[in-house]
Amino acid sequence: MSHRLAAITGATSGIGAAYAEAFAQQGYNLLLTGRREQELNRLAERLRQQFTIDVTLQIGDLSDQHDLQTLVDTVTQLPALDALVNNAGYAVDGRLGDIDWPQHRALLDVHVTATTQLTHAALPNLIKAKGILINVASVASWIPTTQSALYGPTKAYVRSFTEGVGLAYRKDGLKALALCPGFTVTDFHSRMGIDPDTFYKQKGFTRAWTAAQVVAQSFKDLENGRLISVQGWNYKLMVFFVRHLPLSWLSAALGRSKSARFTK
């Protein structure tokens, strides 16, 4: 049995929980974080029983400076770390001026500061282990999210940051991946007040995938040495179009759309 260790932020539900399951299946011990203590405890207990691994929890809010610093200290002091998944994230719906500054600052802290600081703290151990760094961005990292002001920009940062770090440390053996999911069935949209039963489509261009499918694809992409992982024919096609069509077409389409908000 291997005693490798994976640290995963936002492991309570959705993609983070699917990563916890996938790393547990591969025999990793886990350090899991999130705010919902009861749910995390339930997940940890199940994984301990099912896979006979050690699971440590650190409860905290990554938009809280003290909680983030505590987690950074924990990660810095780990004698070894083989994988880090910066997954915690969410969206706030609204144009820039619709949302007050504390909400913007919190999103910047969770997506940008926490991802960057935890990656920085973990890097020496990850390099020593020739380990894995997965940072969760989004298909939205290529699309101006007009009605969710900081979501697209912060995810563009996460993708670009991960590509840069991945290339800079590739020769040192680091395997880095920017995970760029499209719609994925998780708690993400229900937290925004959206009814998951009607929102997630099972076919068509905006079809949603399961967190397990997204995670399985990411391990295949890591094996193939890719820096970016996009699950699903539909989102691969979407990313291709967004990257290759003239920018003026995208601007015209987004400028015209009145209802790019999730919740309206």
Ligand SMILES: NC(=O)c1ccc[n+]([C@@H]2O[C@H](COP(=O)([O-])OP(=O)(O)OC[C@H]3O[C@@H](n4cnc5c(N)ncnc54)[C@H](OP(=O)(O)O)[C@@H]3O)[C@@H](O)[C@H]2O)c1
């Ligand atoms: N679902 C999609 O369609 C989709 C598409 C593209 C990208 N993504 C990205 O995928 C990642 C995972 O989201 P998900 O879809 O799996 O949604 P989810 O089920 O809501 O999971 C989000 C996770 O992030 C944690 N989290 C959120 N805010 C936090 C904070 N302030 N401090 C600490 N932890 C926090 C949550 O834990 P607690 O609630 O316990 O704190 C939860 O475990 C996010 O980065 C999201 O942007 C999702």
